[in-house]
Amino acid sequence: MKSRYTTIVEAGVPRAQPVSYLPRTGEEKALDRGIDLKMDCAVVLVLALCFLFQGIDRSNIGNAATTSFVEDANLGPDDVPNAVSLFAATYVPLQPISVVIGRRVGPKYWISGMMLVWGGLSIAHAGIKSSGTLIALRLLLGAAEAGFVQTSLYYLSTLYPKYKYGFRSGLFSGMYSFAGAFSGLIAYGLLQIDSASLKNWQILFIFEGAVTCLLGVLVLLVIPKSLSTAWFLTPEQRRHAVWRMQMDVGQPITSDLTLMEGKAVSRRDWVDAVRDWKKMGIVICNITAILPVTAFSTFLPLVVQGMGYHGVRANLMSVPPFTVGACGLLVFVYSSDRFQERSLHIVSGMGLAIVGLIIMVVSKDPELRYGFTHVCLAGAFVAGPLIAAWLAGNTPDKATRSVVLGINGYSNLAGVIAGQLFKKKYAPDYRFPLIITMILMAVGIVGLLFFRFAYMYTNKWRKEKLREGDEGEEWRRGDQRFEFVYGL
Numbered sequence: 001m002k003s004r005y006t007t008i009v010e011a012g013v014p015r016a017q018p019v020s021y022l023p024r025t026g027e028e029k030a031l032d033r034g035i036d037l038k039m040d041c042a043v044v045l046v047l048a049l050c051f052l053f054q055g056i057d058r059s060n061i062g063n064a065a066t067t068s069f070v071e072d073a074n075l076g077p078d079d080v081p082n083a084v085s086l087f088a089a090t091y092v093p094l095q096p097i098s099v100v101i102g103r104r105v106g107p108k109y110w111i112s113g114m115m116l117v118w119g120g121l122s123i124a125h126a127g128i129k130s131s132g133t134l135i136a137l138r139l140l141l142g143a144a145e146a147g148f149v150q151t152s153l154y155y156l157s158t159l160y161p162k163y164k165y166g167f168r169s170g171l172f173s174g175m176y177s178f179a180g181a182f183s184g185l186i187a188y189g190l191l192q193i194d195s196a197s198l199k200n201w202q203i204l205f206i207f208e209g210a211v212t213c214l215l216g217v218l219v220l221l222v223i224p225k226s227l228s229t230a231w232f233l234t235p236e237q238r239r240h241a242v243w244r245m246q247m248d249v250g251q252p253i254t255s256d257l258t259l260m261e262g263k264a265v266s267r268r269d270w271v272d273a274v275r276d277w278k279k280m281g282i283v284i285c286n287i288t289a290i291l292p293v294t295a296f297s298t299f300l301p302l303v304v305q306g307m308g309y310h311g312v313r314a315n316l317m318s319v320p321p322f323t324v325g326a327c328g329l330l331v332f333v334y335s336s337d338r339f340q341e342r343s344l345h346i347v348s349g350m351g352l353a354i355v356g357l358i359i360m361v362v363s364k365d366p367e368l369r370y371g372f373t374h375v376c377l378a379g380a381f382v383a384g385p386l387i388a389a390w391l392a393g394n395t396p397d398k399a400t401r402s403v404v405l406g407i408n409g410y411s412n413l414a415g416v417i418a419g420q421l422f423k424k425k426y427a428p429d430y431r432f433p434l435i436i437t438m439i440l441m442a443v444g445i446v447g448l449l450f451f452r453f454a455y456m457y458t459n460k461w462r463k464e465k466l467r468e469g470d471e472g473e474e475w476r477r478g479d480q481r482f483e484f485v486y487g488l
Contacts, residue, residue, distance in 0.1 A: 020340070020393075021161040021248035031240045038232045039159055043223050044168050047152050050115060050219060052175040053212045054148055055297060056183045057122040057141070058087070060208055062298040063187035064125075064201040066305070066314055072199055073128040077424050083131075083138045084298055085419030088412055091142030095409025098147020099154055100265050103402045107155035108223050111148060115216030118144035122209030126202035149173075150409045153388045154402050159227060159241075161248040162393040162487070163337050166386060170333025173385035174326045176297065184301065184318040249396040265399045272478070273403040278451050278458075279391055285451070286411035288444030289346070289383030291437050292353055292376060295418035296321075299430075300373070306428030307366040317370070325377030328352070332382040333389075342390035343452040343488055347445045349382025354445075356380075357438040361431050369429075383444075384411075393487045394455075397478035455486040 023029045065080045102110035121141045128134050153169055160168050190207055191200040198206075224230040227241045274280065296303070300321065305314045328349070336345040356376025360369050391408055395401040417440075421433035462482045470482065479486065 020163055021244045022163075023244075028240070028244075031237060032244070035233060035237050035241050036160075036164065038237075039230070040168070040171075042230075042232050043159065044156070044171050046215075046218060046222050047111070047156070048172050048175040050111065050212075050215050051149065051152065051172055052178055052182060053208065053215055054115075054118070054145060055176045055178075056186065056208050057118060057212055058145065059183050059297045060122075060187065060204055061125070061138075062301050063183055063191070064204055066301055067191055067201045068199065069201040072201070073130070073134065075128075075131050075134065079131045079134060081299075081419045081423055083134050083419075085416045086135055087138045087142040088415040088419070089142065090139050091146045091415070092410055092412045094143055094146035095150055095412070096147075096403060096406030099150045099402050099406030099409070102147060102151035103154065103265060103399070106225050107151050108219065108225050110151060111155075111223075112216045112220040114144055114148050115219065116213055119209045119212030119216060122212060123206050125205040125209070126198070147406065147409060150388075150405045153385075153392070154405045157392040157401065157405075158245070158398060161244055162389070163340050165392065166337040166342070166389040167330075167333050169385040169389050170329050173388075174329045174381065176293070176381070176384075178322065178326050182319075184316055184322070188316045249398075265402060269397070269399040269403050272397075272400050272480070273395075273407060276404070278454050279394070279404055280407070281447065282387060282391060282451050283408050283411055285444045285447040286383065286387045286408060287414050287417075288440040289350055289387065289448075290380075290411055291414040291417060291440055292357070292380040293384060294412065294414040295422055295433070295437060296373075296377065296380070298418065299422040302422070302427065303373075303430050304370065306430060307370045321373045321377045324374040325381045328378030329381040329385070332379075333385060336386055336389070341488060342386050342393070343448055346383050346386045346390070347448050349379040349386075350441050350445050350448075352379025352382075353377070354379075354438055354441055357434050357441075361434050361438065387411075390487065394479055396484065400478060452488055455488055459485050 023032050061080060061083065069075075070077070070080065098110075098114075118141055121137055121144055125134075125137055128137065152172060156168055156172060157165055186208065187204055190204045193200055193203050195203060224232075227233075227245065228238055230238060230241070233241060300318045301314045304317050307317075309317045332345050332349050336342055353376045356372045356374070356379070359372035360376065363369050363372070388405060388408060391404050392401055395404050418433075421436055422430060423433075426432050462485075465482050476482070478484070
């Protein structure tokens with residue numbers, strides 16, 4: 001039986017060899033540098049800017065809540081946190097459907113369309129006059145944004161080999177941490193504007209929504225449909241870019257540049273994704289891992305208020321922790337690619353976040369609590385992109401990968417939890433929500449370590465099977481095949 005994956009034969013005994021692309025010659029390294037630089041500028045940078053404003057458009061309601069927004073819009077004290085939770089009612093369930101549609105119509109067109117719609121909805125927030133309008137807009141905004149992150153991560157996974165992808169997913173996802181910083185900076189500036197016709201919070205929603213619409217047009221103009229049609233690559237670079245992706249997933253090598261562009265997602269792809277209990281378990285753990293990210297992206301200005309900073313100054317003081325979080329993320333994802341390891345980097349980042357949370361809970365010194373907010377966010381942003389990279393790297397079949405990454409979007413249920421935890425009644429120190437966040441993250445660490453050992457056991461079991469000459473049934477494909485070695 002022919003294997004789609006690298007199998008080395010020693011003394012007549014096949015054994016599995018981990019599949020990943022690594023350049024072997026100076027020519028390949030030179031081609032990689034040129035391809036990566038161009039894609040980083042034309043694709044990663046553009047998508048990162050889009051993610052920046054998705055984070056801003058989602059979290060600016062927290063910035064607005066520090067102004068007269070609640071009174072002007074006739075809202076109750078818990079309407080904002082409830083609206084944050086309800087956002088997830090459409091955002092989370094539609095994730096896998098959105099990613100599959102994105103694969104079908106093309107990420108280029110799907111991402112652009114989503115941004116134009118949610119940018120318009122963000123602008124519409126300026127007209128809120130009741131809690132009903134707020135809830136309706138948050139539900140629609142959730143539907144419009146559903147799948148953007150996972151579609152983008154899936155798209156990047158089709159452009160970069162797995163141990164180049166982790167750093168790029170970090171560059172992309174890092175913009176969500178910068179979103180917290182820039183959201184605070186932009187809000188601080190815009191909320192200073194005096195207008196006879198508009199409230200300062202209305203100016204905030206209109207400006208940020210308009211920028212999102214402009215970025216949607218930029219996506220349509222710049223990012224390519226696929227590697228084989230990348231306008232910024234030379235013909236030689238396009239051929240090499242496709243070839244290295246074929247090598248990275250163990251596909252048969254062919255000169256057909258369209259080989260990597262299949263779009264159909266079959267029933268079997270859905271079944272294979274859902275029945276993979278280890279990957280589904282990792283998705284559940286991801287809910288606990290990104291909880292502080294979703295919580296602080298919206299509520300950090302309010303938490304900072306409890307440390308002695310008030311009004312627009314609370315928005316300004318929320319900027320440094322997010323900046324530190326972005327820097328911490330880039331260090332972790334670079335190291336993860338460098339050492340070709342995922343799970344221990346993930347749990348290390350989560351552990352660092354827990355250290356920050358502990359001090360924020362036990363200390364009564366506002367300055368110390370504020371300082372350890374930086375420590376918390378330095379590790380909190382690590383898990384999201386590295387878990388996506390871990391799942392993508394262990395799912396070589398691209399159709400199944402799109403479903404798995406779509407289901408990974410269910411980790412945004414963390415937003416529902418955050419909205420219910422960070423209620424106004426826990427102000428000003430929010431100690432109870434921080435304790436619950438810390439406990440759930442600890443449970444997530446235990447779960448992720450369990451799945452690491454489960455993958456180690458599976459790899460060892462498959463190695464024994466191959467040594468016995470058993471290469472598995474013909475129906476097996478992708479990571480189901482005994483020759484496939486799971487990354488840890």
